[in-house]
Amino acid sequence: MKVFEIPSHIPADLVRDFDFADMRDGSDVYAHFKSLHDEPDIFFTPRHGGHWVVTRYGDMEAILMDNIAFSSRHQTVPPMPITLTLIEWDGDLHADARKVLAPFFSPKSVSNLEEVARNLTISLIEGFYDHGECDFVKEFALKMPIIIVMSLMGLPDEDTPYLMQISEDIVRSTDPEVQGAAFQRVFDYIANDVMPKRRAAPGSDIFSAILGAKIENGRRFTDEEIISFGAVLIAAGLDTVASTLGFLTKFLAENPAHRQTLVDDPRMINNALEEMMRRFHIANIARVVAQDMEYNGLTFKAGDRILIPTSAAGIDESRYPDPFRVDFERGDKRTLVFGRGPHQCIGSFLARTELRVFLQEWLKRIPDFSIKPGEIPIAVPGKANCLRYLPIVWPV
Template sequence: MNLPAELVRDYDHVSGPEIMDFPPAAADRMRDAGPAFWSTAHGGFWVVTRFEDARAAFQDPELFPQWGRGMPENPFSRTYIPLNLNPPEHHAYRKALVPLLSPRRVRALEEVVRETARRQLAKIGPKGECEFVEDFAMTLPAAMFCGLLGLPLDEFSVFADMAFDLIYAPAKVGREEGMEAAKAHRARANKKIEDFMRDLLARRKEEPGDDMISFLLGQQVHDRPLTDEEVFNISTLMFFAGTDSTGSAIAYSFAFLAQHPEHRQQLLDDPSIAPRAADELLRYHGFHHITRQVSRDTEFAGVPMRKGDVVLLPTGGANRDPEQFEDPNTVDFSRKASHHLTFGAGPHRCVGAPLATLELKVALEEVHKVITDYRIGDAGIEYVSGQSKTIPQRLPMVYTPVSSSVDAAR
């Protein structure tokens, strides 16, 4: 593509140095390139830098339909329902999912998450140190998923282990054994999750209950029941979408609080601000790079885009747009509801956004009842990248041990 030099940047949202420095702010540092620029990484793609343009792209699935292959391509990806579908087909499947988030179900799931947080704090509190991602952050969405599936809370570790094996372990294998070994490891982890979900689907068909799979087996789209393959597809997507992203949002938030004790003190002084704090921390730590594909030649964000071009919509950059947010690079727990783009916008806005926000709120409330003086350990934060996000892989935490497991569970 023949473009002016000022529109071309070497921006790698997967492994570039700006990403590995602090992922949520990486795209914000490219704002001087203008409303949009062309990246030469991974075959080339457009990057949109402004909030209004990103939101407009999210809200226009006709001009910017879903890009299901990922950037770079994932060899294990499939067309997930409803994530990779476009309107009007997308609407029918999304409508079938909405009742899963009824107030009654959300209240029940909150108790599952809160009890899990307390149990984990009872384990790690007396130790005075923990690996926060594995020992706490990832356990809450795993427990949430357990609740959705109607499985005993004691089984949440199964999902935590599978999520860790799929998302984090391949990076370690790649460093030690090479990329082919990492791909093989991810393929095995992917199959393990799919085998588990297919087995659970068969069990729920025989003995339905008050759970997500049983609910989906009773739903209809286009005046017909969902097929077994569609139920499997949706349930597996809920696992992939609802574990690592939410766990990472919790990890990012506590990493920030560990480095900014004045903000932590605000939560200690007034726990009622947890909902506002959760929303602001989610805005500040937007870490997704969402992809779309241009459906026809057009001019958008001041640049000429051609049919077939891939467009990257970094939520972190949009959430730090000074034209949308006053002093955007400052965390302000008194900020009014911001309508940030961490969960996207338009017809594909994350259906699980209320659950993810709830999990972060519970984490903020429960941790600060027990552990109040945590800091990041000497090893520091380690990030791992994928197609659409860069997330904390390791977050060592050090703190004053609580006197007993009883204190941690209070």
């Protein structure tokens, strides 16, 4: 490990060598994060430039709720190479930018997208159904959500593969050079292709709304902010839904009794979805201490970064009884899946809709499926935990 000088305000007995993105020799993403519960509730690691790690649901929720003491200006560990419009803004500027997006993610707008999601889901399934097998990640999980976002943004279908790879590099990579190159590609795409077309012929899509919006006492977004805004939306289109699709499908492939429950009674799908999302939180986000402060007896200094691995929140036994067990009738449905506080995911209703539609349409057509014999799914931790490879088979 690279030598790192521990800041003087960090107690020596709270230093641990933990890298959230490295399972070492492990193979279970959630066993990796469950190990955090063997550590102090809050500790410091020298990894990724040095940062605090909170391990329990209660502290994660408290920090996410307090956007005054804990800034969002760096939402990831390590920090992104640029400041991301909207998600890394605080205060009134964040609220103004969020208002621009709000109409596109309202229940009414999402209800119009539900048919798009349903038709897309059916089309993707029918494209590989007769084969009796697929790599679920490449053939479904990475395609469905980003195509929905392409529709929202009014972008042409033929650009999907190009933007999908960019999104992968932004969301999945922990290499600053890979991220930087991906951002540059999407910046060039938005600046040279999307923005000139929207300015010449505005439409009813998100990009047109951003170009026409006014924030901060009447000013408009700068070109740099618009480009960053677009990059955030494209990456977000892949992030939560694609990752969650993978973990849900892997669980159902490995647990036929749970799967059969949903086949027999599709009315259970909403409850099942909330419970499976609880079990498989995927986001590991960050905050920055805004000013010197005391928190639970610890000294936080302005600029300290704090990792909030919500992957450990859903399996915290101090929050959920028997947390590893998936119980579709579990009563407590409150989670941190979509964050909490002012930065709670604005697209949560759309994400739930996409996931619900997937379960409905997939289980109608492929009620019996399993992991392909002799193959091993590949799951990895990161800013968003994900499945890189999920080979499944079914009888045709």
